[in-house]
Amino acid sequence: MTRAWILPILLLVSGSVVAAGPISKGNLGVAAALLLVFVLLAGVNSPLIYPRSISALEARRRSAVDGRPVVFWRPGCTYCLRLRVRLGRGARHVHWVNIWRDPAGAAAVRAANDGNETVPTVVVAGRTHVNPDPGWVREQ
Incomplete structure (x- = not known):
């Protein structure tokens, strides 16, 4: 069960790390867009869509x-x-x-x-x- 969630969780964590850069520079719009992309990728790769x-x-x-x-x-x-x-x-x-x-x-x-x-x-x-x-x- 947990193996199925490794990739989506890694995508969410990676998205958070990637979005932290633009947040620290004050680019909240860019950070939100990047985080949204990673959340969508995590959703598509999760077992929830099947x-x-x-x-x-x-x-x-x-x-x-x-x-x-x-x-x-x-x-x-x-x-x-x-x-x-x-x-x-x-x-x-x-x-x-x-x-x-x-x-x-x-x-x-x-x-x-x-x-x-x-x-x-x-x-x-x-x-x-x-x-x-x-x-x-x-x-x-």
Whole structure:
């Protein structure tokens, strides 16, 4: 759980340090703009922008019932972020599994990727796809 928040926290701390320079020189507008950029970066890299993660077992069970894809992801992954953003509101219709919170999910990803934890790994109808095109996932 804490590993998922390391990057956002580092971005917030870095933003505070960077904004301290302009604040000490009296440039409050520049400091506020810099801090806002770092806060937005922290928000985008936080687990908060992803739909609620479920366990790999529950995701596979639900996928078997409704036929929706299962996406294995981890916080801080730029490719996962790209997929999430490109799916837009459709991301709610996909079953998300955070491999840092679910050991079974991490094991499933390693089994599909020759021992590597390459994400996003998407499972559609029992077939595994590594870092697929977001448009293709949206169609599924």
